[in-house]
Amino acid sequence: MKYLQKIYLATIFLFLYAPIGVLIAQSFNASRYRGHWTGVTLNWYEKLFNDARIADALSNTLSIGLLSAVIATILGLITCVAMKELSRKWRATFLSVTNIPILNADIVTGISLMLLFMGIGLKLGYVSILLAHIVFNVPYVILCIMPQLMALDKSFYEAALDLGASPFKAFTSVVLPELRPSIFAGFLLAFTMSADDFIITHFTKGAGVDTLTTEIYAELKIGIHPEMYALSTLVFFFVLIFVVLFAINRRKLKKYEEVF
Amino acid sequence: MFSRGIRNILLTPFLIWAGLFIFIPLIFIVWYGVTDYDGSFSLKHMGLIFEHGFWDAFELSISLAIISTLICLLMAYPLCLILTERQRDNTTIISLLFILPLWMNSLLSTMAWQTILEGNGIINQLMRLLGMPALQMINTPGAIVLGMVYNYLPYMVLPLYIALTKIDRRILEAARDLGANYWQTFTKIILPLSIPGAISGITMVFIPALTTFVISALLGGGKLLLIGNIIEQEFTFQYDWHVGCALSVILMIFIVLNMLLTTYFEKSHEEEDFK
Numbered sequence: 001m002k003y004l005q006k007i008y009l010a011t012i013f014l015f016l017y018a019p020i021g022v023l024i025a026q027s028f029n030a031s032r033y034r035g036h037w038t039g040v041t042l043n044w045y046e047k048l049f050n051d052a053r054i055a056d057a058l059s060n061t062l063s064i065g066l067l068s069a070v071i072a073t074i075l076g077l078i079t080c081v082a083m084k085e086l087s088r089k090w091r092a093t094f095l096s097v098t099n100i101p102i103l104n105a106d107i108v109t110g111i112s113l114m115l116l117f118m119g120i121g122l123k124l125g126y127v128s129i130l131l132a133h134i135v136f137n138v139p140y141v142i143l144c145i146m147p148q149l150m151a152l153d154k155s156f157y158e159a160a161l162d163l164g165a166s167p168f169k170a171f172t173s174v175v176l177p178e179l180r181p182s183i184f185a186g187f188l189l190a191f192t193m194s195a196d197d198f199i200i201t202h203f204t205k206g207a208g209v210d211t212l213t214t215e216i217y218a219e220l221k222i223g224i225h226p227e228m229y230a231l232s233t234l235v236f237f238f239v240l241i242f243v244v245l246f247a248i249n250r251r252k253l254k255k256y257e258e259v260f
Numbered sequence: 261m262f263s264r265g266i267r268n269i270l271l272t273p274f275l276i277w278a279g280l281f282i283f284i285p286l287i288f289i290v291w292y293g294v295t296d297y298d299g300s301f302s303l304k305h306m307g308l309i310f311e312h313g314f315w316d317a318f319e320l321s322i323s324l325a326i327i328s329t330l331i332c333l334l335m336a337y338p339l340c341l342i343l344t345e346r347q348r349d350n351t352t353i354i355s356l357l358f359i360l361p362l363w364m365n366s367l368l369s370t371m372a373w374q375t376i377l378e379g380n381g382i383i384n385q386l387m388r389l390l391g392m393p394a395l396q397m398i399n400t401p402g403a404i405v406l407g408m409v410y411n412y413l414p415y416m417v418l419p420l421y422i423a424l425t426k427i428d429r430r431i432l433e434a435a436r437d438l439g440a441n442y443w444q445t446f447t448k449i450i451l452p453l454s455i456p457g458a459i460s461g462i463t464m465v466f467i468p469a470l471t472t473f474v475i476s477a478l479l480g481g482g483k484l485l486l487i488g489n490i491i492e493q494e495f496t497f498q499y500d501w502h503v504g505c506a507l508s509v510i511l512m513i514f515i516v517l518n519m520l521l522t523t524y525f526e527k528s529h530e531e532e533d534f535k
Contacts, residue, residue, distance in 0.1 A: 005342045009354070012339055016361045019372030019410070022382070023364065026375075034375050075273060082270035096523070098274075100282050103463070103519050105471035107488055108508050111495060112285030115505075119288060135281045138274075167266070198367055198474060203495065216367045220478070224371070232365050239363040243356050 020236065027229035034224070044230040051227050057215040058231070060126070061195055064211060068133035069190035073183060075134070076141030080149050081171075095146070101136045102143075109136060110203030117204065124206030132204040133197065137190035144186035145179060152178055289512070292505035305506030314490060314507070321487040324401060325469035328408035329416075332465045333458065335409070336416040341450075344424040355421075362414055370407050370478045377403055377479070399481030407475040408465075415464035423457025424450070459525045463518045471511055487511065 027045070031038040048054065079098070083091050101109055113135065117128045152175065160170035176183075198213040205214055212231075219225055296302035308314050343355055361369070376382045377397040384394045397403055427450060435445045473488030480486075487507060494504030 008338055009342060012335065013357070015410070016358065016413075018376060019369040020361060020364050022372040022375050023368055026372075034371075075277065078270050079274040082267050082274075085264075085267040096519075097278055097282070103467070103522075104515055105467050105511055107471045107473065107491060108289065108512055108515070109285075111491070111504065111508055112289045113281065114495075115288035115292065115501070116281070116285040131281065138277070192363070196362075196366060213365065213367055216365065217474075220367070220371065224368075228368070232368050236360075236364055240360060243360060247356055 023229055024233050024236070027226065027233040029226065032223070032226055044226040045234075048227040048230045048234075051225070053210075053215065054212075054225070054227055054231060057210045057212045060129075060209065061211045061213075064126070064130050064133055065191045065194040068130055068137050068194050069187050072134050072137035072141050072190045073187045076138050076186060077145060077179075077183060079138075080142055080145045081175075083146070084149055095142075098139050098142050100139075102139045106136075106197075106199035107203075110200040113200070114203045124204060125209045128204045128206065129201055129209065129211065132200050133194045136197070136200060137194060140189045140193055141186035144189060145182045148179055148182040286512075289505045289508050292501050293509035294506070295502065297502060305502050306510060308503060309507065309510055313485075314487075317485045317487045317490050318510075320401070320484065321470055324405055324408065324486070325466050328405045328412065328469050329462055329466045331405065331409050332413050332416040333462065336413060336420050336461065337454075337458075340417060340420040340424050343421060344427075358417065359414065366411055367474065367478070370411065370475060373403070373407060373410065373479060374398060377406075398479065399483060401480075401484060403479040404476050404484060404486075407479045408469045408472070411475060412465040412468055415468070416461035419457040419460040419464065420454060421457075423454045427453050456525060459522060463522050467515055467518060470514060 025037075026034055028040050028042070029037055030041040030043070079094075083094050086094060110132070113128075113132045114124070117124060117131075122128055156174050156178075157170050160174045161167065165173070196213070197211075198217060201211050201214055202217065205211070210218065212228075216224065216228060219228065293306065294301060294303060296304065309318055339358070343358070346354065374381070378384075379394065379396070379398065381398070383397065387394055431449055432445055435449055440448065471488045473486060473492040476484055476486040476489055491504050491507045491511075494500050494507070498504075
């Protein structure tokens with residue numbers, strides 16, 4: 001049984017990582033054309049830093065990701081705090097409204113926002129992409145914060161009020177620190193969703209403004225620039241190192257907890 | 261925690277936000293979907309779905325979405341069972357490794373499947389080395405299903421994994437103490453308790469699979485059209501918003517049915533909790 005389990009895990013592992021392996025190999029391939037191996041080179045990594053289009057798309061992706069995640073986190077947090085005070089029935093109603101952008105198909109969300117932006121005369125470009133990303137990011141933030149907020153013990157907050165703190169002061173010094181892990185998780189999830197989104201960006205972007213995903217889609221027809229493979233390889237290893245460090249840290253923390 | 265006045269003030273930004281960016285945009289789609297070019301009410305664009313080219317794409321979308329949702333479920337269930345069982349050995353790294361591919365750009369990794377599957381691709385080169393005939397894999401419905409499973413498997417794994425880790429270990433131990441074998445514990449305890457996770461996984465996979473246009477464009481070679489491709493073309497090539505919106509409204513009907521199904525299952529389970 002244990003043996004079968006290992007084979008199963010390995011098979012799915014292979015399925016998930018086969019295309020990633022291909023992409024990494026591609027980034028070292030001397031040939032521009034995919035599936036055509038002509039030798040190893042670091043050329044594309046060098047060129048990556050001189051490619052203005054990729055630099056543009058990358059900076060758009062990062063700034064839209066950060067801005068939309070920050071704004072969505074603030075809006076989501078405020079909404080969660082208010083929803084906690086609603087009756088059970090109203091809270092359920094509100095939560096089903098906040099969930100609409102996640103449950104709806106991306107293509108429908110993208111088209112509907114495009115129609116809105118064109119309807120109110122907003123020029124499609126950076127701002128329209130940013131607004132659209134906030135729209136689909138808010139529900140992810142709420143999904144992360146709401147469970148922890150509901151599980152929070154009210155009595156600490158009330159104790160702070162009894163000791164003379166203003167509601168705002170009590171909130172920022174008692175409730176907020178407790179929520180920090182889920183706020184961070186919500187922010188991180190929002191940033192990831194924003195950076196990986198293609199469909200909604202595709203419909204809400206204007207000519208001349210591209211994120212990495214729309215730039216890749218445009219290049220698909222004429223052949224991907226291998227610099228793109230180099231960039232995604234770098235991103236992948238960056239995240240891999242981050243994740244492994246995180247896991248090691250958690251393991252250490254657990255050991256400390258066991259000791260004390 | 262604080263007065264109703266403050267609560268209502270805190271709710272206002274979201275209410276304005278939801279009105280402006282969730283409800284009004286949907287009204288726009290429905291409006292274009294049920295009107296003719298002169299603005300009069302008409303369902304003729306919605307009726308287009310029954311016509312030749314549209315119906316084929318719609319049928320193909322539904323069948324591929326159902327197939328890939330089932331494959332995702334069948335692949336994810338044993339995976340999640342193994343991962344939850346191993347969780348006790350403190351192997352967070354293994355679980356994290358299954359989420360890591362999410363950070364690779366999905367357009368690029370779907371395109372990498374082209375390199376693997378195409379006529380002169382990696383699999384066919386291996387086949388040739390082994391002296392076997394080449395396979396036609398790219399630009400087939402099977403390739404699209406593979407792309408869907410690859411892209412949406414995490415959406416099935418996450419809710420299932422969470423549902424399975426939530427099951428109280430003590431219940432399983434009690435069942436075993438009372439003489440149940442593995443199969444009985446599985447069918448009587450694990451399976452029923454994991455249904456909410458499976459249902460939310462099914463909706464999370466089915467909707468994007470039904471509505472994608474990217475995967476079919478990359479792995480279907482532009483000849484196999486899904487309903488998503490037709491809608492996308494109405495907006496980027498044909499510029500016929502009325503037809504595009506009418507088809508989107510039809511997709512929305514499926515999405516609403518899906519939402520109702522999920523809330524129904526969640527409700528029936530909540531009620532069970534109270535009994």
